[in-house]
Amino acid sequence: MGSSTVIVVGAGQAGCQVASSLREEGFTGRIVLVGAEAHLPYQRPPLSKGHLTGKTSRDALWLRPESWFGEQGIEVRTSTRAKHLDTDGRRVLLQDGEALEYDDLVLATGARNRLLRLEGAGLEGVLSLRTLDEADEVKVRLEQAARVVVVGGGFIGMEVAATAVQLGKNATVVEVADQLMGRVLSSHTAAFLLQAHRARGLDVELTTTVSRIVGVAGRVAAVDTTDGRRLPADLVLVGVGASPNVELAEQAGLEVDNGIVVDELLRTSAPHVYAVGDCVCAPNPFAGGTRVRLESVQNATAQGRRLAATLTGRPEPFSSVPWFWSDQADIKLQIAGLTTGHTEVAVRGDVSSERFSVYCFSQGRLLGVESVNRPADHMAARRLLSGSTSLSPQDVRRDDFDIKRASTAGSTPAAP
Amino acid sequence: MPKVTFLRPNGDDIAVDVGDGTSIMQAAVAHGVTEIVAECGGTLACATCHVYVAEEHLDHLPPISNDEQEMLDFTAAPRETGSRLSCQLPLGPELDGIVVRCPETQY
Structure with a gap:
């Protein structure tokens, strides 16, 4: 084990957990954590709530202190994309030209926000929120904004909308479905959320579709709906779901189907290549054994811990009760x-x-x-x-x- | 700056100085005390920042809220007299020198 190398592609919560748990499990080989973002691994959940109000300080976002990675002998490559995977040669080629050889490779490439393909989606003031850099921009713009329109009543949309109301903004959520958080919530709880948010001053427009975003001099000014209304806005936050980052897996010929397909041991279709976190579609006992792709902290950390144990000689099927949370006001x-x-x-x-x-x-x-x-x-x-x-x-x-x-x-x- | 000492199962105890208002959980995470998992980041949603507070400091702690009280029944390691969720313990002058023991497991 001492001479083997594990490369982890993706330095989010799942990737960081794999690296951390490998050391806890006694792995003494080389670990390289490759991340596309400029930052060390950080928590995403506060970005759409405490980070925007200032309640969560920037220092409180880091999953580990910088010194910890050195102490643990974990090499972190920030601002670095992996651009090519050669599963026969067991090599991953980085954007900067370096080729890293691995004994085991872990894909923890996460997901990216879906974009709104609409007229005006590129206007200044139309934002998306997933990364810390994006959250910083939302924070600055939110401070200056008076009227906020959130497109999409899911986790991120509702958290940002509730935060905007707390900050005294005039905020409206536009949701295409007939209930909030329809992908994950029962209609019963969704109906409660709707009235609870309205009672707190949030406007919610259900079964409403955005037809275009209107700008003035390149800056967002309003959102038009298909039923002919115009909602004034100086900030539009788009939260319409996410897609798994599967480009590297696809390029290498791995099986991909709503995420990187893995078995119960989190193995992809290629030998010595594993995957964890938001990018993964895995068989789940809590979905009757069918394959599901989950975007959550719990899924990222539990898969990360489980995989680290498998890689250090304790293979067991992944089976962890899924759980989710959302703080909205x-x-x-x-x-x-x-x-x-x-x-x-x-x-x-x-x-x-x-x-x-x-x-x-x-x-x-x-x-x-x-x-x-x-x-x-x-x-x-x-x-x-x-x-x-x-x-x-x-x-x-x-x-x-x-x-x-x-x-x-x-x-x-x-x-x- | 208040000082907090973490007693760790592996014996690798660590004492750190942190700013007023920083929670014991944040102090742990910021110094790589990974026995404090803090999966939810301090929102009272996970009970993975469980610590045992040494007896002499118990009187100086903020009271246990109803939610924390209930969550403490679901910690992975057994609940004891000094059990607290460290995300609910902001450090201030009155807690300077506090000693907390990390449990063997958080999940």
Whole structure:
């Protein structure tokens, strides 16, 4: 192990976790972390909330101090893209011309924001938010803006919109679907979010499509909708989802299908090439074993840790309860499990006091739990989902139901 | 500047000086104390910044909020008397010299 080399392409949360966990697992070989951005690995979640308000200082964004990489013997190449992968020769060619030979290669290339292909999308003041540099620009522009239009009511869009309202801006979310966060949230929780944000002063336009962005002298001035309205704006934030970065994988002939396809050990279709994080489409026991691509901190770190263990001689299938969180103003939304495709919900707690959980079932089986300002429910749900649970909607609706007790009671969670 | 000492399972203890208002979690992350995972970055969403605070400092800590109280029941390592989530512990003059022990595991 001491003489082998692991190259990690991508220095986001997943890539950094692989490098860090390899050392924790006792790997003594060479580790090179190659990142396209100019920065050392940092946390992305605060960029769309605390970073914009100033509550999260820049210093608090770094995942590790700079000195740590040297101490750990992890070589970091910032501002460096990997441009060619030769899986036969086990070499990756960097943009600066250097060729790195590897024993094992990890692709942690992440995702990139989808662009709005519309007239006016290139105007000054039309922004996207994924990287720290982009977030810095959003922060500066947001301070100066009076009217903000957010295109897309997903995680990033809602967090930025809620932050804009907190900063006293006039903000509007334009969402094409008939509910907020439709890709991940039950209609029940989405309906709550809608009224909660409106009550806090955010305008939300559902089932509304942007037709073009209007500028004056090259600067954004308004957003036109297909139903003929014009929403004035001096800042437009586009949050319409992300696509996996698969160019390197495709060039090398790896199997790609909504991300880099891996097996349960996070192996790609090429020998000695693995992949983790947002760029990966992996079989997931919490999706009935089907392949899913998840964009989350939990997925990035859990896959990173798991892969490091596999690479150091402890191969086990990846199986970690998916969880997500989103802080929108004073609303803490947490999701445990994958609730897509649920057919029945059971609600516990008080929706009017903004503290409740929505249990999502399919054919009587618990898929996941959405919690609003109920972090303990969320933690218990994660514990519950990590074991075998026979919890039914009827169990949840019982007066004496207690998820914490259920989560520690094994397979008969509703027993008194 | 307040000083905080981290006692680590591997015996590689470390004492660091940090600015007023910095949380013990932030102090750990900023100094590469990776036993403090802090997966959610300090938003009380993950319980992976669990520490055991030495008894003599317990009286000087800010009170435990309801949410932290509940989250502490879900730490990976056992909850003990001095268990706290370090993201909820901003350092100030009254906590100067505080000693915290890192648990064996956070997940």
